Amino acid sequence: MKNLLLILFLIPGLCLSQENKPPPATLTGAQVNAANNPLARNNSVGFQNYYSPSLYGAPGCSFNSFMIRPVVVTPHMIFRATIPVNTLPSVTEGSDPVSGLSDISMFVAFLLTKPTSSIDFGIGPQLSFPTASRPMLGTEKWQAGLAAVIVKLGETYLLGSLLTWQMSYAGTKNRSETSQLDFQPFYVFQIGKGFTLKGTAIWNFDLVNGTYTIPFGLGVGKVILINHTVISIGLEPQYTVFHYGVGQPEFQLFAGLGIQFPQKK
DSSP, X not given: OHHHHHHHHHHHHHHHHHHHSXXXXXXXXXXXXXXXXXXXXXXXXXXXXXXXXXXXXXTTOOEEEEEEEEEEEXXXXXXXXXXXXXXXXXXXXXOOOEEEEOOEEEEEEEEOSXXXXXXXXXXXXXXXXXXXXXXXXXXXEEEEEEEEEEEEEOSSEEEEEEEEEEEEEEEXXXXXXXXXXXXXXXXXEEEETTEEEEEOOOEEEETTTOOEEEEEEOEEEEEEEETTEEEEEEEEEEEEEEEESTTOBSEEEXXXXXXXXXXXX
């Protein structure tokens, strides 16, 4: 929750600083799209937080996940890592929540379209590593699978989806095997002056236990330009429409801050 408050504190501060000091260059629609495009050809780093104040079948419990997502781009590949710090309710009644590093994951997307194309497509391996600082914060499994991203770029909109699947192939023997499918449809509509209406909620499917959660989100984003560096901020409520299983979030509040660095000339 502290991480969410920090991001929420940064959002108005960045906007105010931008208003007080005009950018040296004009923000374009293409830059707004790039700030929201997971296949943009720019190195970047993102800070994202998901806060769930209530969970199905777990009265009085909440969940928080803060993620750092560095992205490194080469002419033909995009590397994206996810470093999560999670806070989970304790399995022992009356005990404090458990916080710490969870399993780090990454995918490599081989870019199969040209940068000037109106449709971006990338596909490649998805990997997850048992890096959790405490057993209940991770799977204790090495996992591998596939990631695929497709994006349709318009002048004032962006539509697309990210699909990742991974399953366990090694790790602690007394922990359950894993097979996880995540599907993220996303839509971003520009409404002027760098502001956007957007939805980025992730659908989660546990293929081993049969549990799932399908949320829908609609929030507001803002893209600003500071010394040719593109900064995106956003806040998005996400409501669970369909679910099965205990511990799934009833509602999530997503807050994000992304920084895209200008390409070297």
